[in-house]
Amino acid sequence: xxxxxKTKGFPLPSSLAVxxxxxxxxxxxxxxxxxxxEDDERFWFYNTMHFPEPMCLFDTITAEACYCALGxxxxxxxxxxxxxxxxxxxxNGRYYIGGNAVTDPAEIARRITEFEKRAxxxxxxxxxxFGQWKEKMMGLIRETEALPxxxxxxxxxxxxxxxxxxxxxxxxxxxxxxxxxxxxxRMWHYHFEFLxxxxxxxxxxxxxxxxAFPEITxxxxxxxxxxxxxxxxxxxxxxxxxxxxxxELGVDGEFRQGGSPDEVIKSLEARGAAGRAWLEExxxxxxxxxxxxxxxGFYHYHRSWNDDLSMPFSALPGYIANLRAGQTLERQVHKxxxxxxxxxAAYRELLGTDEDRAAYDQMIELAHRVFPYVEGHxxxxxxxxxxxxxxxxxxxxxxxxxxxxxxxxxxxxxxTHYEVEAALIDLMTSWSNGSPxxxxxxxxxxxxxxxxxxxxxxxxxxxxxLGPVPDIIDDPAIVMLWGITRESLDAxxxxxxxxxxxxxxxxxxxxxxxxxxxxxxxSVEEIDRLRKGxxxxxxxxxxxxxxxxxxxxxxxxxxxxxxxxxxxxAREFGMPAVVGTGTATQRIRDGQRIRVDGGRGVVxxxx
Amino acid sequence: xxxxxxxxxxxxxxxxxxxxxxxGKGGSLGELARAGxxxxxxxxxxxxxxxxxxxALEKEEPMRRQVExxxxxxxxxxxxxxxxxxARIEDAALPDDLRADLxxxxxxxxxxxxxxxxxxxxxxxxxxxxxxxxxGLQDTFLWVTGAEAALRSLRSCWASLxxxxxxxxxxxxxxxxxxxxxxxxxxxxxxxxxxxxxxTRSPLTGDRxxxxxxxxxxxxxxxxxxxxxxxRFVIAKITGEISVRTISEKHIQHxxxxxxxxxxxxxxxxxxAAPCLRDEEIIAxxxxxxxxxxxxxxxxxxxxxVDQTDEIFLxxxxxxxxxxxxxxxxVARPAENPLQHVMRIFGGRR
Numbered sequence: 001x002x003x004x005x006k007t008k009g010f011p012l013p014s015s016l017a018v019x020x021x022x023x024x025x026x027x028x029x030x031x032x033x034x035x036x037x038e039d040d041e042r043f044w045f046y047n048t049m050h051f052p053e054p055m056c057l058f059d060t061i062t063a064e065a066c067y068c069a070l071g072x073x074x075x076x077x078x079x080x081x082x083x084x085x086x087x088x089x090x091x092n093g094r095y096y097i098g099g100n101a102v103t104d105p106a107e108i109a110r111r112i113t114e115f116e117k118r119a120x121x122x123x124x125x126x127x128x129x130f131g132q133w134k135e136k137m138m139g140l141i142r143e144t145e146a147l148p149x150x151x152x153x154x155x156x157x158x159x160x161x162x163x164x165x166x167x168x169x170x171x172x173x174x175x176x177x178x179x180x181x182x183x184x185x186r187m188w189h190y191h192f193e194f195l196x197x198x199x200x201x202x203x204x205x206x207x208x209x210x211x212a213f214p215e216i217t218x219x220x221x222x223x224x225x226x227x228x229x230x231x232x233x234x235x236x237x238x239x240x241x242x243x244x245x246x247x248e249l250g251v252d253g254e255f256r257q258g259g260s261p262d263e264v265i266k267s268l269e270a271r272g273a274a275g276r277a278w279l280e281e282x283x284x285x286x287x288x289x290x291x292x293x294x295x296x297g298f299y300h301y302h303r304s305w306n307d308d309l310s311m312p313f314s315a316l317p318g319y320i321a322n323l324r325a326g327q328t329l330e331r332q333v334h335k336x337x338x339x340x341x342x343x344x345a346a347y348r349e350l351l352g353t354d355e356d357r358a359a360y361d362q363m364i365e366l367a368h369r370v371f372p373y374v375e376g377h378x379x380x381x382x383x384x385x386x387x388x389x390x391x392x393x394x395x396x397x398x399x400x401x402x403x404x405x406x407x408x409x410x411x412x413x414x415x416t417h418y419e420v421e422a423a424l425i426d427l428m429t430s431w432s433n434g435s436p437x438x439x440x441x442x443x444x445x446x447x448x449x450x451x452x453x454x455x456x457x458x459x460x461x462x463x464x465x466l467g468p469v470p471d472i473i474d475d476p477a478i479v480m481l482w483g484i485t486r487e488s489l490d491a492x493x494x495x496x497x498x499x500x501x502x503x504x505x506x507x508x509x510x511x512x513x514x515x516x517x518x519x520x521x522x523s524v525e526e527i528d529r530l531r532k533g534x535x536x537x538x539x540x541x542x543x544x545x546x547x548x549x550x551x552x553x554x555x556x557x558x559x560x561x562x563x564x565x566x567x568x569x570a571r572e573f574g575m576p577a578v579v580g581t582g583t584a585t586q587r588i589r590d591g592q593r594i595r596v597d598g599g600r601g602v603v604x605x606x607x
Numbered sequence: 608x609x610x611x612x613x614x615x616x617x618x619x620x621x622x623x624x625x626x627x628x629x630x631g632k633g634g635s636l637g638e639l640a641r642a643g644x645x646x647x648x649x650x651x652x653x654x655x656x657x658x659x660x661x662x663a664l665e666k667e668e669p670m671r672r673q674v675e676x677x678x679x680x681x682x683x684x685x686x687x688x689x690x691x692x693x694a695r696i697e698d699a700a701l702p703d704d705l706r707a708d709l710x711x712x713x714x715x716x717x718x719x720x721x722x723x724x725x726x727x728x729x730x731x732x733x734x735x736x737x738x739x740x741x742x743g744l745q746d747t748f749l750w751v752t753g754a755e756a757a758l759r760s761l762r763s764c765w766a767s768l769x770x771x772x773x774x775x776x777x778x779x780x781x782x783x784x785x786x787x788x789x790x791x792x793x794x795x796x797x798x799x800x801x802x803x804x805x806x807t808r809s810p811l812t813g814d815r816x817x818x819x820x821x822x823x824x825x826x827x828x829x830x831x832x833x834x835x836x837x838x839r840f841v842i843a844k845i846t847g848e849i850s851v852r853t854i855s856e857k858h859i860q861h862x863x864x865x866x867x868x869x870x871x872x873x874x875x876x877x878x879x880a881a882p883c884l885r886d887e888e889i890i891a892x893x894x895x896x897x898x899x900x901x902x903x904x905x906x907x908x909x910x911x912x913v914d915q916t917d918e919i920f921l922x923x924x925x926x927x928x929x930x931x932x933x934x935x936x937x938v939a940r941p942a943e944n945p946l947q948h949v950m951r952i953f954g955g956r957r
């Protein structure tokens with residue numbers, strides 16, 4: 001990206017200090033993630049969409065693997081002519097990213113030729129390759145499910161000796177761990193196999209609409225392409241189905257607000273055939289649809305609905321009540337489709353020339369063809385596979401905890417993935433030589449220190465961006481996914497000047513005007529604080545929190561574009577949403593009365 | 608109701624085909640009224656009326672020849688002639704039957720309230736005449752009360768054909784005086800709570816999918832003249848989304864004076880930063896704008912007013928000219944390979 005000669009900009013990376021007392025935790029992140037002096041010369045932004053909370057030392061593997069695959073696809077596989085990959089740094093637990101661009105015209109020309117050979121091939125064979133992709137992903141999921149259990153017996157099972165296996169059990173600790181990591185890195189490659197091309201096709205249509213209709217809103221364009229049939233909506237569909245079945249079987253009375261899943265299940269078991277029938281329906285829904293987790297795939301503590309039934313169960317009383325009140329819970333898919341078709345036709349009619357209409361037809365057809373992947377992949381990658389991965393790591397944590405390295409299995413996440421391998425080799429070695437492992441004397445203090453660092457980092461706000469502001473931001477991923485554009489940067493910069501005003505501006509994601517109490521929710525643990533009619537204010541917008549949407553009156557986020565899933569879900573629920581505000585979670589206080597105008601993209605603090 | 612005649616045409620009887628007789632403004636008001644759009648009631652004093660009047664004056668003393676004998680660059684002579692001819696038009700008696708027609712129409716329009724305020728506006732019969740360089744400065748009179756005042760305003764509109772710039776323009780272009788005529792619209796005034804303009808094609812970007820409304824408190828002349836920075840609203844025609852709502856500080860409004868005419872008046876403190884239109888009114892205006900555009904088959908620039916009882920009126924509608932005149936290249940052309948379109952995104956926009 002080219003940088004302008006402006007002096008007005010964001011703070012330099014070198015001006016950010018490591019929070020006092022957390023220096024050792026900061027230093028433990030891999031060397032290639034630490035800021036250095038040269039980094040002052042480029043632009044970085046804080047990716048609160050995916051990494052809104054400070055990152056544990058292990059969890060940084062999510063970003064590493066993600067960006068590794070993303071960059072490979074752009075830079076080496078499809079050869080995007082002007083865009084390479086994402087570089088990243090971490091400070092005080094906060095993830096900053098920056099994009100790399102190609103500027104040399106000769107190089108761009110060379111890459112255009114390659115891009116046309118490679119990317120066009122994918123577009124041409126999209127449906128076939130997507131079909132194959134689903135098989136590949138399921139193959140990877142089954143492979144990972146089939147990894148051996150993580151355990152160390154006292155003696156090698158004698159059957160192995162009789163079978164002359166020749167490899168002791170401790171070796172498989174290392175092999176399984178490495179396979180676990182390998183599978184995770186591989187998942188991200190699959191994730192990006194189609195993604196940037198899919199976004200690009202959407203952006204192509206979007207760009208055309210903005211030129212043909214300069215004053216069209218982002219959300220109108222999004223409505224023409226997105227949000228209808230994708231697997232990411234299935235988990236919530238299953239909840240609606242289960243609510244309906246509960247009423248049909250006459251067991252809906254067992255679902256009361258505040259009951260724990262265990263209590264509910266016990267009381268259903270006591271309801272005889274009807275209760276058992278419902279529990280069978282639950283088993284059907286859970287596999288695979290409860291593999292959705294409550295995050296976006298980047299934190300080990302965002303558990304899946306299967307791991308923790310309290311999230312899906314907390315939604316059932318509300319859905320049951322709505323059904324009893326005569327509301328239909330069906331996602332109005334046919335209505336949405338009809339509206340979408342009408343919208344597309346109406347705008348087509350307004351175009352000025354036959355050429356425009358023919359081009360429009362071509363572009364929207366491509367956008368419709370590719371978009372199911374863009375929305376559909378998340379369930380398999382950031383949810384199902386990610387859960388498998390983190391749960392496997394938990395198994396290693398469990399083994400280490402059993403052997404005194406940690407107080408609890410989850411402490412494993414306070415170590416980098418390199419350090420976990422070291423701890424495992426320590427354990428393997430002690431199994432082999434009979435001496436006690438050295439970890440128990442080493443890790444507990446460090447784990448304690450790092451937990452304290454994470455807690456400390458969470459208290460400190462961090463700038464939304466660092467470094468000199470670039471003139472152009474044209475990476476399709478950055479524009480689309482994070483809602484970062486030249487305009488939003490200007491708005492963030494201007495927000496400093498407007499810090500005293502009671503208005504916060506962002507993207508108008510879903511129309512409507514609502515006033516209510518703001519609940520600033522920074523992590524999934526806090527979701528339960530939301531009461532009916534509250535307004536959700538969060539760093540990220542997250543569709544997997546969809547059960548929460550039935551409780552809230554409006555949604556406000558720090559980062560996100562009209563493309564974000566919560567914008568889509570908010571539109572479906574017909575509630576106002578303003579995304580990409582930059583600083584809503586910092587400027588709005590919990591409990592404040594606010595007004596959200598989703599049609600204008602303005603949030604007003606009323607008191 | 609009095610029927611239309613050679614001298615007078617009521618809005619309901621006018622179509623765009625009548626433009627040579629009733630001028631552009633008159634023609635479009637008639638068209639709107641016939642299309643069922645609410646316009647303040649009125650009639651047009653046709654070009655025939657002007658010609659009758661002028662014929663009578665010519666009999667006494669030639670006017671047209673005087674103008675045709677002027678040299679385009681002779682500003683001194685033009686000024687003298689203009690002064691004299693304008694004075695004649697303002698002072699000379701109207702032919703009796705014409706005067707009777709006008710008084711009867713005015714009385715009918717005012718529905719028995721002889722001091723009901725009217726607007727008297729010239730309605731030029733040629734494209735050239737729309738141009739500011741040709742139209743007189745005194746060609747719109749607002750809040751005119753009483754029949755005699757209306758007739759005086761009518762004469763002033765006619766007299767504006769002989770203003771210095773008008774004469775100079777015609778002499779420069781070599782236009783024959785025989786073709787010079789004017790129609791004048793006389794219509795009821797809206798006592799406007801708020802008024803302004805509406806563009807069915809964005810004046811900023813030419814976007815055909817949005818309606819732009821600008822408005823302020825009081826009579827629309829404040830917005831049209833540019834004296835007040837209006838509130839600005841942008842509404843999507845298809846989705847009804849109001850995507851822009853810029854409320855300005857509206858210090859001044861044009862209000863009627865007690866005995867006729869209008870004046871600047873201060874806007875009360877609490878209204879200055881208040882939107883001049885409610886959302887329902889914005890949507891209603893948008894619907895009217897869309898239907899007028901459909902009726903004419905092309906984008907329109909529209910003047911509107913909301914009266915003190917919250918009724919919406921259109922005061923004028925004419926074809927949008929700025930963007931229609933621009934060369935309109937397609938945004939994109941269909942590609943032989945549809946995939947080529949993605950190169951716009953991936954190929955670098957620098």
